[in-house]
Amino acid sequence: MSAAHGYAAQSADQPLTAFAFERREPGPHDVRIEILYCGVCHSDLHTARNEWHNTLYPSVPGHEIVGRVSAIGNAVKGFKVGDLAGIGCIVDSCRECASCRAGDEQYCETGFTGTYNGSIFGGTENTYGGYSDQIVVDEKYVLHITHDEDQLAAVAPLLCAGITTYSPLAHWKVGPGSKVGVVGLGGLGHMAVKIAKAMGAYVVLFTTSENKREDALRLGASEVVVSRDPDQMAAQAAKLDFIINTVAAPHDLDALLNTLARDGTMVLVGAPATPHPSPNVFGLMLKRRSLAGSAIGGIRETQEMLEFCARHGIVSDIEMIRMDAINDAYERMLKGDVKYRFVIDMATLKA
Template identity: 65%
Template sequence: MFSCIGYAAESPKDALAPFTFERRDPGVDDIEIKIQYCGVCHSDLHTVRDEWGGTMYPCVPGHEIIGTVTRVGSAVTSFKAGDTAGVGCMVDSCRECESCRKGLEQYCKPGFVGTYNGPDKHIEGGATYGGYSSHVVVDKHFVLHIPKNLDLAGVAPLLCAGITTYSPLKHWKVGPGQKVGIVGLGGLGHMGVKIAHAMGAKVTLFTTSPGKSDDARKLGADEVVISKDAAAMAAQGETFDFILDTVAADHDINAYLGLLKPDCTLVQVGAPEKPLAVNVFSVIWRRRNFAGSLIGGIAETQEMLDFCAKHNITADIEMIKMDEIETAYTRMLKSDVKYRFVIDMASLA
């Protein structure tokens, strides 16, 4: 075991604060990483405040991790000390169920082990601690190669926001000649616009904020529709091949389902607190599909990173120091970030 420093919440009401803990030394299949950057995901805030239930305290969040390999186990050949490596939302899975055998670890039947707030099989009764820390030790299967041509801080959010949007766009075969809608321009939405544009689709952004129109076009949107404008929405009726909804607040999903062509799909990746109310006639009338998607498997995440390297895609970020995390959470709740916070972990010292 070796000592690490990080930031943790001790209860749902406590602010994140300095925290010292121990990590395991690398086993034969493990990789130890000194963390350089960690993205800030809305899931971090939900978890530390126990808004989804089941948080184990103390909680060290963070699952968008970029760093430098410091030690590797004897069976590790894919990385060596000094390499740049990444860790996303998962650090383990059963490896045996049908989903895992297909490379879909995110749909592991018993459940994947989260990078934080998951059951740590190496410590009886312990929980995994995430990337708001100096180091992390992870099984080699769940460690990713980071392309050399991309800004490392901007890569960090790709390990959650990037793969969350890439996976459904790839699965539903988005490409040239298709009209694709992205709902919402936040951490997820801005990545959806960039990736769909790079895939060759004609991209329309839907937003409630007219002030985001210029940003959307700079990111790759061909068109911007203000969703509060009923006439503008009606003009888009039954013209979309695919829609990716990234909004995590309550909204009228039927307004977007009605924009799909027959037999086409809307995929929900934003997770509103309350269930969305789907009018069955929104899907029955044109044989439309309403689906969901969760991150991606390890192989697909590596594929996403390589795709982003080819198209020079990173997240638009604001860098913060570790002790600014509570301010960042407050701003995130107000959607006051363009478009993802990333912690410079050198500030942890």
């Protein structure tokens, strides 16, 4: 075992504080990564505060991890010491079910092992995430970073926000000629706008805030619709082929579903703490619309996303913070006071 240091929540009602723990030594197929930057996801806050009622304490959040390989096992073939590498939301899975064999480990039929908080189904192992100085992961779940090194901090959020939006856009074959709605302009939404635009789609951003208009257009949206305005919403009726809904708070889905054309699909990627109101079934039936969900992406698809983003010059818009600012960052995140993702500079952990 080797000594590791990070920040952890010890209980739901306590702030994150410095925490010393142990990582395993690299086995034959393992890669040890010195963590340089870690993005801050809303899921980190949900977990630290036990809002999903499944947190194993102490909890070291963080699944948007980028760094440099510092050691490898003797059977590792895909990485060498000094390589830039990333870790997303998954550090293991059963590897045997149909989903794992298809490269869709996010849908592992026995539950993938999360980068933090153990098994997705509440297993007894407590995995520790990226709010730390190092991590050891089987090379099968480690990702190659091909962006320039000076972009590394802004690459970190791609490991969750990037793949969470890329996966449904790719699965539903968004491309040139597609008319795509993006609901919400936060950590996920701003990535959805960038990626959909790079895929060749015409992008319409739905927001409750008029003051998001200028930024949405800068990021690649062709139109901005204030969803609180009935006239603006009515003007979009039956126009869109696809909607990616990134909002993580319960809201009425019917007005958004009505902007879908026949055979259009709205995919939910935001995870609200309480359910959305049930949509009107006739709004789905009468134009053969679909309402679906999507969860992150598998390792193969995450690597594909990273390479797509590198080719198109896509990174996240970030604000860098110190490790000891994480509790303030959580409060700001709850207020939407970040454009658009906090990233922790892990060099500050040593202080």
